[in-house]
């Protein structure tokens with residue numbers, strides 16, 4: 001048993017069971033432990049190493065699961081034959097292992113989570129079965145580079161009826177995510193373009209501008225969305241905005257700012273607005289906010305949206321709508337690009353939309369998210385006025401402004417110590433800009449069970465030492 005003596009370092013940040021598992025696995029691979037060797041019992045090893053039996057049990061359990069040892073009932077644990085492991089790529093195994101050991105929080109207010117309980121599996125399966133048929137052999141070949149016309153038509157008519165977007169199918173380009181489509185727009189708009197971005201804003205697109213070596217200028221956002229007067233002072237020619245539900249503040253671009261922004265765009269040649277309408281399907285108060293694209297008379301708005309919130313993030317289908325006059329330039333810039341979305345998926349979605357299931361699904365989900373939001377705000381009401389809510393008119397996240405001496409990062413850390421994950425708003429701010437004095441935290445509610453909000457908010461407030469009013 002001595003060989004185990006130096007195998008665990010209690011001062012290391014790596015969990016003890018993981019250290020033990022790793023050392024035992026290595027010893028088996030090296031042949032230090034021969035096939036058939038009986039391992040010490042959990043009790044013996046726990047006494048010998050002065051660590052808990054649970055730790056040993058976790059390490060043994062992992063080794064059994066991976067086939068390094070086997071458990072024999074009423075006898076103990078024995079080393080297995082592992083010759084084939086010589087061919088296993090260790091670096092890959094370690095990567096997979098660290099992925100599977102990624103921390104899962106007991107309470108996670110991630111804003112990217114959707115509710116998966118109400119997904120219409122039956123309908124989706126029906127269309128998937130129909131599409132996966134010999135009569136659809138043609139779908140095995142490459143389709144239209146902008147995405148198949150069947151889906152582009154469905155998207156165009158959905159956008160007109162629900163968002164007031166005016167376009168034909170030929171203006172629609174489908175791709176496997178906002179993340180994948182933005183680089184195309186960036187290239188289309190040329191190297192000389194300078195992008196105005198919202199501050200705070202959506203980090204993913206901001207990274208994409210940086211990675212494509214495009215200059216960005218941060219424009220502050222207040223409760224009415226991007227401050228267009230500030231935008232006017234900057235030498236930018238493209239404004240990237242989330243007007244229907246600003247990410248992350250949740251502000252809605254006011255009517256007068258919309259007009260101002262459209263006027264800014266039409267004031268000079270070569271100015272554009274990229275309207276990211278990522279979660280506008282879920283609006284809970286009043287009438288839907290019409291899209292900027294629908295108000296635009298001068299072809300200055302490039303509209304972009306996604307099915308990540310409305311259906312599922314793993315579908316990886318998003319789209320943009322180009323102004324007519326940019327179509328030719330687009331086709332010339334990307335003559336050899338194939339669509340990044342599998343045609344089978346495109347057709348499942350097109351038929352799902354054609355038969356009205358998408359609209360039904362949205363109505364169902366809107367009700368469901370509205371109910372969740374009600375539960376969440378009810379749970380938070382008890383902590384007013386210390387905790388104030390904003391951005392609750394649409395989408396799947398809200399912002400809490402907390403009357404506290406701590407910074408938002410400190411509040412995030414306090415929550416983390418109780419195994420709760422929330423998100424600091426300062427993380428979405430441009431580094432050079434001032435951050436508001438009262439800490440603000442973003443919390444998502446889409447993936448939460450309705451009945452979980454009460455206890456989760458209670459646990460969060462306890463972590464922050466905030467008492468009910």
Ligand SMILES: Cc1ncc(COP(=O)(O)O)c(C=O)c1O
Pocket residue numbers: 111112176177178179180202242247276278305306307308313317318
């Ligand atoms: C502002 C914004 N745009 C777009 C998206 C969706 O991105 P994608 O289509 O790559 O999933 C999100 C998702 O959270 C978002 O917050």
